[in-house]
Amino acid sequence: MPTLGAIADDFTGATDLATTLVARGFRTVVTVGPASLVPPPAGGGGGEEDAVARGVLDADAVVVALKSRSAPVEEAVGDSLAALEGLRAAGCTRFYFKYCSTFDSTPQGNIGPVTDVLLDALGATGPTVVVPSFPATGRTVADGLLYVHGEPLELSPMRHHPLTPMRDSDVVRLLSPQTRRPVALVALGKVREGAAALRDALNAPELSGSLVVVDAVTEEDLGTIAAATADHPLVTGAAGLAVGLRGPRATAAAAPDPDTARAPAASRPGDPALVLSGSASSATRAQVAHARDAGLPSRKLDLDALRADFEAAVEDLVAFARSCWEESTDRPPLLYAVGDPADLETGDGDAAPGGVPASALVEKALAACAKRLVAAGARRVLVAGGETSGAVVTALAVRALAIGAPIAPGVTWASARSRVDGREHEVDLALKSGNFGSTDIFTEAWSTLA
Ligand SMILES: Nc1ncnc2c1ncn2[C@@H]1O[C@H](COP(=O)(O)OP(=O)(O)O)[C@@H](O)[C@H]1O
Numbered sequence: 001m002p003t004l005g006a007i008a009d010d011f012t013g014a015t016d017l018a019t020t021l022v023a024r025g026f027r028t029v030v031t032v033g034p035a036s037l038v039p040p041p042a043g044g045g046g047g048e049e050d051a052v053a054r055g056v057l058d059a060d061a062v063v064v065a066l067k068s069r070s071a072p073v074e075e076a077v078g079d080s081l082a083a084l085e086g087l088r089a090a091g092c093t094r095f096y097f098k099y100c101s102t103f104d105s106t107p108q109g110n111i112g113p114v115t116d117v118l119l120d121a122l123g124a125t126g127p128t129v130v131v132p133s134f135p136a137t138g139r140t141v142a143d144g145l146l147y148v149h150g151e152p153l154e155l156s157p158m159r160h161h162p163l164t165p166m167r168d169s170d171v172v173r174l175l176s177p178q179t180r181r182p183v184a185l186v187a188l189g190k191v192r193e194g195a196a197a198l199r200d201a202l203n204a205p206e207l208s209g210s211l212v213v214v215d216a217v218t219e220e221d222l223g224t225i226a227a228a229t230a231d232h233p234l235v236t237g238a239a240g241l242a243v244g245l246r247g248p249r250a251t252a253a254a255a256p257d258p259d260t261a262r263a264p265a266a267s268r269p270g271d272p273a274l275v276l277s278g279s280a281s282s283a284t285r286a287q288v289a290h291a292r293d294a295g296l297p298s299r300k301l302d303l304d305a306l307r308a309d310f311e312a313a314v315e316d317l318v319a320f321a322r323s324c325w326e327e328s329t330d331r332p333p334l335l336y337a338v339g340d341p342a343d344l345e346t347g348d349g350d351a352a353p354g355g356v357p358a359s360a361l362v363e364k365a366l367a368a369c370a371k372r373l374v375a376a377g378a379r380r381v382l383v384a385g386g387e388t389s390g391a392v393v394t395a396l397a398v399r400a401l402a403i404g405a406p407i408a409p410g411v412t413w414a415s416a417r418s419r420v421d422g423r424e425h426e427v428d429l430a431l432k433s434g435n436f437g438s439t440d441i442f443t444e445a446w447s448t449l450a
């Protein structure tokens with residue numbers, strides 16, 4: 001039965017956290033939303049429901065993937081509370097709210113409002129840590145300032161994010177307008193004094209009930225924070241904080257053996273593969289450019305064509321991908337939205353051409369392509385972008401993801417059952433955060449699948 005329950009505000013974040021938990025010795029399942037946590041009725045609710053319920057029961061940690069990062073605040077809060085209730089019902093006693101290592105949010109939320117309601121629901125009164133640091137992917141926090149590969153967040157490409165542009169680097173200042181609770185900072189010097197000193201500092205009466213941004217620059221710092229907060233009912237942060245956790249499959253004497261907690265691949269080498277990229281991030285743009293230079297067949301989504309005749313434009317993309325498989329299954333076709341910053345449309349809602357915002361249009365188009373191409377035989381699908389992954393996995397009617405072979409820090413293969421066209425298909429999915437992965441990930445990720 002799981003004891004650690006996590007709520008991730010997007011799908012790439014969910015697999016990012018899950019891959020770290022697996023590496024730390026937790027058998028981990030990602031469920032798509034809280035509904036998949038509900039056990040089937042007595043007598044069995046059917047094959048897939050039973051399998052998901054069994055997977056949850058056998059897990060040490062469960063991560064609920066939500067699409068709440070950019071949702072309206074009420075929706076994000078409601079979904080997160082439902083996830084918390086589901087995790088409690090599944091047996092979890094400790095909780096982890098996973099948000100982006102670049103603190104993706106707006107002055108309205110959703111990091112603050114979700115943290116507030118989770119703490120209310122848990123009746124937690126102590127301090128709660130806020131730890132976006134994830135050194136393995138270049139995210140560090142010093143003096144409360146968030147850096148991305150050494151560059152302050154506000155100067156990083158995240159300032160141009162289409163949904164959550166990050167134009168400040170000060171985490172206390174970013175979080176304060178989002179929460180009802182006081183926000184404080186504990187700086188690196190205190191972390192470096194060790195877990196006992198940090199625990200004492202967090203337990204100071206003046207921090208009671210506060211959200212406390214804690215500096216962390218190295219994995220050792222994260223280990224110290226994890227040790228100092230071992231009795232906190234809720235921790236919040238990126239996946240880095242999980243580096244300091246130790247799961248039941250990690251024996252006291254030995255390092256965790258992640259292979260004991262990893263699921264086998266669902267696909268076979270040579271099965272039809274596909275890359276779907278809705279991400280606008282600079283890392284993904286470099287990956288798209290590399291893939292094209294390396295000869296992956298590619299198509300950029302044509303927003304005008306999608307607005308003019310959505311069905312025909314999607315069918316065209318699907319036909320292109322299928323024709324690529326007929327030629328060779330060695331070079332997966334790439335369907336992508338953004339190759340250059342100039343591709344980004346900034347108009348939203350009524351201001352967008354035809355009243356259809358590009359972000360919604362791209363998500364809908366890539367989700368439709370995924371559905372049709374899985375029905376047509378795709379068994380390995382790499383998706384770039386968190387919002388995009390949410391749309392794709394939802395369209396594929398996937399209920400749970402079993403974490404498999406890691407690809408890069410924060411990126412992993414996961415096997416899943418997709419129900420499209422009334423049939424079940426076993427697929428391997430890699431949900432890549434826009435910002436993660438080496439430049440050659442679209443050509444190299446396949447080699448890590450058995
Ligand atoms: N040309 C475009 N103009 C505006 N928004 C776009 C465009 N292409 C993609 N998008 C949207 O940008 C968002 C990217 O978010 P996400 O998928 O989380 O990836 P990332 O955070 O890496 O950029 C998605 O909602 C996607 O639909």
Ligand SMILES: O=C(O)[C@@H](O)C(=O)COP(=O)(O)O
Pocket residue numbers: 010012013014016017099100101102238239281385386387410432433434435
């Ligand atoms: O913590 C992170 O940076 C990632 O897990 C993540 O959430 C990134 O989000 P997207 O770039 O929107 O995929």
